[in-house]
Amino acid sequence: MPVQTTINENDFLEILSNYDVGEYCGYETFGSGAGQTTVLLKTTEGKFVLRYYENRTKKHVAFEVQLINFLQDSNYPVLSIIKNRTGDFFGIYKEKPYMITAFIEGTHGQNPNDAFNKTEIAEVIKLIAQLHNITKNNELEFFKDREPFDADYCLRIYCKQNRTESLPKREQWLKNELEDIQLPNSMPKGICHADLNYSNFLFKGKDIVAVLDFDMSFYFYLIYDVAGLIYWWAFPPKRGFKEYEAAFIIEEYIKYRVLDTEERLHIFDALKLIILLGISWGEEGDFESEKEKIKFLNTMGREEFNKQLFKSKK
Numbered sequence: 001m002p003v004q005t006t007i008n009e010n011d012f013l014e015i016l017s018n019y020d021v022g023e024y025c026g027y028e029t030f031g032s033g034a035g036q037t038t039v040l041l042k043t044t045e046g047k048f049v050l051r052y053y054e055n056r057t058k059k060h061v062a063f064e065v066q067l068i069n070f071l072q073d074s075n076y077p078v079l080s081i082i083k084n085r086t087g088d089f090f091g092i093y094k095e096k097p098y099m100i101t102a103f104i105e106g107t108h109g110q111n112p113n114d115a116f117n118k119t120e121i122a123e124v125i126k127l128i129a130q131l132h133n134i135t136k137n138n139e140l141e142f143f144k145d146r147e148p149f150d151a152d153y154c155l156r157i158y159c160k161q162n163r164t165e166s167l168p169k170r171e172q173w174l175k176n177e178l179e180d181i182q183l184p185n186s187m188p189k190g191i192c193h194a195d196l197n198y199s200n201f202l203f204k205g206k207d208i209v210a211v212l213d214f215d216m217s218f219y220f221y222l223i224y225d226v227a228g229l230i231y232w233w234a235f236p237p238k239r240g241f242k243e244y245e246a247a248f249i250i251e252e253y254i255k256y257r258v259l260d261t262e263e264r265l266h267i268f269d270a271l272k273l274i275i276l277l278g279i280s281w282g283e284e285g286d287f288e289s290e291k292e293k294i295k296f297l298n299t300m301g302r303e304e305f306n307k308q309l310f311k312s313k314k
Contacts, residue, residue: 005037007052007094012041015093018084019100021045035215040103047103048082053096056215061097063145064214065089067191074134077127077210079104106202106209112236116245121233122252123208124201128193128229129256131211132222135190136257139219146218149194149277151178158280170287177276177294181269187221187262194218196228223263226253227270235271237289241296243308250309264310268302 009027016024022045030038037052053061068078069089079101081089090099109124110117135143147153158174193200194216202210226249234245250267253259259267272294279290297305 005052006054006096007037011093012039012050015050015091015098015100016041016043018086018091019082020085021048021082021100041100049079049101049103050098051101052093052098056097058092058097059145061090061099063142064217065099066142067214067217070140071131071134076130076134077208078214079210079212104202104204104210106204109198109201109203111198112233113239116233116242118248119206120198120201120203121229121249123203123206124196124198124233125229125249125252126256127201127208127211128196128225129253131193132188132190132225132257135219136188136222137190139189143191143219148218148220149216149224149273150183150220151181151273154178154273154277154280157277161280173291174276174279177272181273181276183221183266183269183273184262187223187266188260189219190222191217192220192222192225192228194220194224194228196225196232198232221263221266221270222257223259223267223270224274226250226259226263227267227274229253230267230271231274235293241293247309247311265302265306267309268297268305272297 012027013024022043025042025044027042027050028040030040036054036056037050039050039052041048041050065081068081071078072080082100082102083089084091084100090097092098109120112121155171155175155178159171193211193214195213200212201208202212229249230246234242234249250259275290275293275297279287282290300308
């Protein structure tokens with residue numbers, strides 16, 4: 001399984017006893033995923049996905065459930081959540097929350113480290129822009145149940161980790177970089193998917209049939225996701241920053257949602273925040289390589305970065 005799971009096949013049987021989805025026939029593990037236990041359950045009625053949250057609260061999962069249902073009602077391609085026999089969309093097993101969703105056949109997107117697939121990334125961008133248009137400035141009550149990944153959160157998480165090497169010096173560097181980030185409060189907000197890893201998009205042919213894993217989603221400046229697209233597809237770890245790919249991402253995105261002047265200027269800041277969050281969440285050994293990305297962006301500067309993203313195409 002993709003994580004060190006705390007449940008086994010006997011537990012799958014126990015969980016399925018709460019659902020009308022047929023008799024248990026077996027299971028398969030997924031080749032990708034992180035953070036939670038995710039398995040494919042086979043029954044006499046078909047295939048279903050069990051997501052067992054190893055380190056999430058009930059409130060955290062309730063947000064994800066409400067968001068998925070909201071998006072499904074908005075005709076957005078997500079996996080339908082299966083209700084249990086009491087009509088609930090998620091349950092608690094061994095004091096941890098879980099949900100069961102429908103299973104859709106498909107393949108995951110191509111790894112940007114291997115190639116920049118313009119057809120695939122164009123579909124991804126279209127779906128992310130659609131998510132933003134659905135939720136833009138629409139702060140539903142349950143949207144408030146997730147803490148945003150802002151500068152305060154980033155520093156707090158970094159300091160909570162068990163850091164041993166050069167902690168004070170690195171912490172001060174992180175604090176200085178976070179203080180330089182500018183994200184004006186007047187910019188549009190909405191739901192950010194926040195985990196735009198290529199594996200979270202399920203394709204059938206050239207079309208995306210499901211956007212997966214809203215575990216990290218939250219209500220924040222929409223350019224956070226725009227920067228996330230650049231981070232995953234134009235700034236992959238093994239290839240460095242790719243100006244053409246970054247400009248292509250922006251050109252595609254603005255086909256579906258226009259970026260105002262403030263947003264255009266501060267994608268730079270959102271990208272820096274994503275990199276710094278990666279440092280806070282990541283291993284101590286990754287610090288220097290991620291720091292080089294920040295150094296690269298600081299050398300380029302906000303204005304030049306903006307010019308590279310929005311330069312005219314011939």
